[in-house]
Amino acid sequence: MYRLDPRYAPASQAVLGTDWQAVASQLPYGRAVVAIDGPPTVDWSRLADRLEHELTERGTPVTLLDVRTHYAPPALVRSRTERPEDADDPYFRKLADNPLNDLFENLPPAALPTEGLLLAYGPGAALVEHDVLWYADVPKRYAEAAVGAGETGANLGLPDEKPDFGRLFYIDWPMLDRHRDALARRLDGWLDLQHPDQPAWLDGAGLRATCAGLARRPVRTRPYFNSTPWGGHWAQRELGFNPDSRNTALGYELIAPEAGILIGTGPEAQAEVPFQLLCVLEPLSVLGAEVHARFGTSFPIRFDYLDTVGGGSLSVHCHPKESYMRERFGWDYTQHETYYLTLGGTDTKVYLGLREDADADVFRKEVERAVSDGVPMDPEDHVLAFPAEQGQLFMIPAGTPHASGAGNLVLEISATPYLYSLRFYDWLRPGADGNPRPLPYEHGFANLETGRRGEAVARDLVQEQRTLREGTGWREEVIGALAEMFYEVRRFVLDAGAEAADDTQGRFHILNVVEGDGVTVHTAAGDRHELAYAETLTVPAAVGPYTLRATGDGPVRVVKALVR
Missing domain, CATH: 2.60.120.10 (Jelly Rolls)
Known part of the structure; x- marks a missing residue:
């Protein structure tokens, strides 16, 4: 059965807390400057209020520093982050390469307090001198919803202005992604605030250990569907997505810049972290040496659905x-x-x-x-x-x-x-x-x-498939390869109960079950992962040899993509 919430256990040494009291308990008891960075769509006021309350309750004095109040004037932020050549283009902009420093005329002072904690928070908080660094996050789908709803504060560096998608996609996200990725190796904590009254916190060392483990085994990102004017209804009917939405259009199976991985033990104890963190922290394991040399930490292939069943x-x-x-x-x-x-x-x-x-x-x-x-x-x-x-x-x-x-x-x-x-x-x-x-x-x-x-x-x-290799009850076909395209698409065809062997050979594979009940993926290291119809799975380069075993009573077809 298709899983709406694939979830993976944190590393054994990781600390996972799931309420404000547990979150606050991870902060120092002595004097310290704590920086909590993250995107503008985090509810920063609520975060500050809740942490101040919990820390005061335990007897720790708190001084608050909202770095957003120190941003440069909006006109200056715009002049620094928007290119003149984009002014006449109402549709697209060039991806911004600005550092978050461009949001400030001068960084706010963050001196060590005489007692207790100084809590600096907001996008860019990591730029002030600090002793402890956390990253608070909500997935990008929340930012899209906030901009679509016209919520002020949804665009980076412009807390009082009506937001727009052009800034979100082409300015905010590139700036925020580079900033977050640069912090990944020194974070002391990761705070998931999708549910503001029930936060989930993962310690930084535990986050990195968990990512290291996931980068060496098959892993599936959390899927979701959005709605558009052309969208259909297949995913609503067959997968149970967004039953109250007008439609299900674009299905985010694995779009790396927006994909997340659920880490936890259940719906009440889980944190969602960006798939991109695996690529930043473990690029050789996820991508493979040759792919990493060519694409850096950008995961270069995406899998998504276009649902026009009953749509346009x-x-x-x-x-x-x-x-x-x-x-x-x-x-x-x-x-x-x-x-x-x-x-x-x-x-x-x-x-x-x-x-x-x-x-x-x-x-x-x-x-x-x-x-x-x-x-x-x-x-x-x-x-x-x-x-x-x-x-x-x-x-x-x-x-x-x-x-x-x-x-x-x-x-x-x-x-x-x-x-x-x-x-x-x-x-x-x-x-x-x-x-x-x-x-x-x-x-x-x-x-x-x-x-x-x-x-x-x-x-x-519109190519004819050709058999690449075959064995008892299975074959692997090439169904699409073109010289000018850097990746190719193959397909496994397995009879009921058949098993096919494969090997990443130093570059990642992506799998999707397109017909049949599904497969079980077994790795040489002993990992096992079920993959049902319509699900997508990343097999990192570090996995090496693995097998696909058809489940159910009938034949199964599995599409595979890889960098050529």
Whole structure:
């Protein structure tokens, strides 16, 4: 059965506390400066109030220092963090490379108090001189919800201004991620504040020991689905996600910059930590030496779902080519994608590549009329449409126009960059606010690959599987490999009860059960992990040899992706 909350025990020496009294008990009893850093969407006022109460109750004097009150004026924060060349782009920005120091004109003083504790808190608190360092966190999905709700304080360094997604995605998150990652090896504590009245605290040494263990065994991140105007209902019906939401659209199985791992012993005693911490603390174990040398600590492949079952078609869009991604947007590698049809059929569609007779100028003029005058267009006048047959993989290199049609469940196996969808046409569909959804078609046409069209699309991007190796009751197929894409997609086909051997050979694998009940993964080190239908599992490079054993009464198919 699909697990909504995969959970892993902390290392044996780790300390896990799960209420404010337990959290406060981990703070020093003598004089000290304590810095608690984290993102702006933490409820910092409540954190300060609760810790002050608990510390006062135990007889420890507390002086509070809210570092947010020392930020530079908003105009200065903006001038330091926003590039002039982005001012005319309402859709995308280049990823910020600023340090958090840019939020301050002068760092606030944090002298050792004459008695008790000085508690410095808020984004950037780690920049003041301190004796103890904690990181308080809520996962990024909370930030997206806060910005969507228009909550002031949701954007970094601008506590009194109405937030916007452009700053969140392209400025705040890159700045915060680099800052958090730089602190990871010296944190004294990790504080999960998803439930402000029931915090979860993990000691820093225990956090690092737990990450070291998880980096050497198969691990699954916590999944969730969001809602969009095109979303479907498969995940609501089949997996139990968000039953009260309007739909389930994009399923975050493993999108490394947002993925989290649950560490604990049960729902009331668990902390969620970013998957990225494993890559930062244990890059060789997670990624492997060659992948780490190429991508640093960026985990380069993502697995997610596009649920349009009972929903609408995605926008017709493409993704930036490599030079454009690097120079215009600041990401070191580009957004190649593939679509694996977990559910589909001959009566549903995948849009991919240009028709042989497509005229890019005519295509552009129709897009412009749709944007300016609301004139509908038929994408099939310009873009090829293929039957969305279950089990088919579609290759989507950067610059290729594409979309999933309505009625599909797509397992999107892609390069990790995920914030740059360059839309051409969105069916004149309004967004959640009732206004037309943005169409950054200028970016799209600047990246449109006009040479990939007609028969070449079917030949190169809709590939036939080929058997790579096989044994009794199983085979491994290559279902998608393209020279310009840095990863490839394979598939295991196992009969009921069959067992297949594999080996990471120094680079991570990602697995997803696309048909059948599931598999059990056994490693040479003795770890065992169940993997059910629709679940995704990361097998770190350090795992080495492992086996897949089919469970249930029927055959099983497991998709695998790896860096080539």
